[in-house]
Amino acid sequence: MKNLKLGLLPTSLYFLCLFLFGATFSPAPPKVHTVEISQMRFNPDTLVVSKGDTIVFVNKDLVTHDVTEVSGKSWKSPALTSGDTWRMVALKTTDYFCSYHPVMKGKIEVK
Ligand SMILES: [Cu+2]
Secondary structure, X not given: OHHHHHHHHHHHHHHHHHHHHHHXXXXXXXXXXXXXXXXXXXXXXXXXXXXXXXXXXXXXOOOOEOOEEOOOOOOEOOOEOOOOEEEEEOOOOEEEEXXXXXXXXXXXXXX
């Protein structure tokens, strides 16, 4: 019986710490933001997010668009036909554009 009690003590402490630190220090849960693509524009064209937030691009235009990083083109969405959505996780501030219509520009600002 005594051994059982001693065995449970570290487990209890673990859960107590998890509760105390988890409640105090966990960052805000990631948010989901939506950028609508309509009338040849990204709306909003500048989006301020927190690191780790998800951004969902929704193509509400009749023509195909995409979302392509400006510098380095290290990421790019597939072609988004009308009604398509594409999501990404924001990790750093970045400018993007539509490679089909380079006049379409947008910015993700990670604070
Ligand atoms: Cu486009």
